[in-house]
Amino acid sequence: MHERGGAMFTGIVEEKGKVSHMQLGGESGVIAVKARKVLEGTKIGDSIAVNGVCLTVTSLQHDGFTADVMAETIRRSSLGSCKAGSQVNLERAMAADGRFGGHIVSGHIDGTGVIKSMIREENAIWVRIETSKDILHLIVEKGSICIDGISLTVAKLDESSFAVSVIPHTGEETTLLGKNAGDIVNLENDVIGKYVERLLGIKTSKPEKQESKITMEFLETFGF
Numbered sequence: 001m002h003e004r005g006g007a008m009f010t011g012i013v014e015e016k017g018k019v020s021h022m023q024l025g026g027e028s029g030v031i032a033v034k035a036r037k038v039l040e041g042t043k044i045g046d047s048i049a050v051n052g053v054c055l056t057v058t059s060l061q062h063d064g065f066t067a068d069v070m071a072e073t074i075r076r077s078s079l080g081s082c083k084a085g086s087q088v089n090l091e092r093a094m095a096a097d098g099r100f101g102g103h104i105v106s107g108h109i110d111g112t113g114v115i116k117s118m119i120r121e122e123n124a125i126w127v128r129i130e131t132s133k134d135i136l137h138l139i140v141e142k143g144s145i146c147i148d149g150i151s152l153t154v155a156k157l158d159e160s161s162f163a164v165s166v167i168p169h170t171g172e173e174t175t176l177l178g179k180n181a182g183d184i185v186n187l188e189n190d191v192i193g194k195y196v197e198r199l200l201g202i203k204t205s206k207p208e209k210q211e212s213k214i215t216m217e218f219l220e221t222f223g224f
Helices: 071-076 168-173 191-205 216-221
Strands: 015-024 028-034 047-050 053-061 064-070 087-092 111-121 124-130 144-147 150-157 161-166 184-189
Touching (some): 015 064, 028 071, 144 161, 184 191
Antiparallel strands (some): 015 028, 047 053, 053 064, 111 124, 111 184, 124 161, 144 150, 144 184, 150 161
16 A cells, blocks of 8 residues: 555665654544655655655655655554654655665555564574465565565565564664564565566466466566
């Protein structure tokens, strides 16, 4: 889910912001976030991903911005649990001529997950997240997943959860390691996987016996 289409992100968090105000109404809400870096070059109407959710800037201050949040987003993402003082991951939409890093992120949240455990192994932290089968079936080991707006590589996968390894730099630059078991996080599947699923599904949606030319061998040949 997102508040505005057309924007593209990379999952490389630019800074941690702090929620200064959160007002929730019947059909919508307003979030105000203290920030610095993401304000550079930002205009009213521009898109900023807040914990992975694409929001449209409605006003700017010298030390922050505000954005409207639709009721559906509040219900289906972790933004509804934000309050004054909550830290959030922030990223401006990628400019058309910007350098690409991370992976393609739309700011359209596919759902949420629950942190089940956080275990240290040497200098990294293993974070295991439980989520729905709808999200899990599009996850592959060594593939990408966006967690609260952070592009991470899936290291382990089972029938009910997946795990990522978070290095110290990522931990310092984002909010993930400040969370605890039981906390809810926003999840966005790799958009390439969603397109592949759609393309491979064309064969089953047509009654005629026309086989799809897109096979796993085809995808591997072209680097997918």
